[in-house]
Amino acid sequence: MKKLSDRPADSVADDARLAYRSGVAARLAGLSAETLRVWERRYGLSDAERSTSGQRLYSAEQVRRLGLLKQLVDQGHAIGVLARLPIEQLQELAGPRASDVQAAGPLRVAVIGDGLARRIAAAGREGAELAVQCSCSRLEHATSLPKDAGVELLLVELSELVESALPLIVSAREACGAAAVVVLYRFCASATIRALRAQNCLVARIPAELGELVLLCRLAIAGERLPPQERSEVPEVRFDEELLFTITAAGNRLVCECPRHLADLLLMVGSFERYSAQCASRNEDDAQLHQELHHAAGRARAILEIAMERLARAEGLPLPARSQVT
Structure with missing residues (x-):
């Protein structure tokens, strides 16, 4: 990656007004920040500049390219193939809807x-x-x-x-x-x-x-809409109810009550995750709300499961089958 400080002052001034931090660039392209980091690491998508503090800065053209990549991946194209293509070819693949946003003049x-x-x-x-x-x-x-x-x-x-x-x-x-x-x-x-x-x-x-x-x-x-923000995937359930009940029972014999309390939290969050997926919806807005609740509960459950695994290892409590062999 090139450093902005290594470039002529006039060039930096010209580009600074079109520089977007990675979080902003990801949001404009419809990507999660995590996906952008993975794409950059695996495929070297863009020759992003770096500020003097080391932060990635993306030009408007690079943001445009990221948006095209997101659109084409959603259509079924492989990111590994797309990453090597210039923006002109991406534009052709995306079709006429992906119009140029850099219009001339104010x-x-x-x-x-x-x-x-x-x-x-x-x-x-x-x-x-x-x-x-x-x-x-x-x-x-x-x-x-x-x-x-x-x-x-x-x-x-x-x-x-x-x-x-x-x-x-x-x-x-x-x-x-x-x-x-x-x-x-x-x-x-x-x-x-x-x-x-x-x-x-x-x-x-x-x-x-x-x-x-x-x-x-x-x-x-240009007549375009912001792409929908990509949702990160929710990991599958690792601590099922049977295992959580086992941890609760085992935790009662320990001086530390955290395993029992954390197991209770996981049982409650997991129950709400399942409930929000099945709750009756009155209309389209209500259905969207419950999808968001289901996703939020799943993410919360996954975070708590990471904490539970660390706690179970420390206290010698039962672990999910996959954790026991890793």
């Missing part, structure tokens, strides 16, 4: 939200990629935005994004004649996010860096 935007227009104006060269044509501080005042401002994109920032904002955002888009909408939030219900996306809005958490915001705006203009 985007003409209308901005709604306290402080957002000022942050863009104060951002120097990065801010120059977003040309603010008009703005207002509150969503309720958006219908007063001029229709003749030549706006391409409506950019809305709301810390708390609630369901009642949906019709106001739709009205604001119509008022300023924007072709695309980006809605930024800090806290929002999943159902509200899905409702906005059904209106062809690109919805994302308020980014920490303006460079990420610029890329989100480019994605919205």
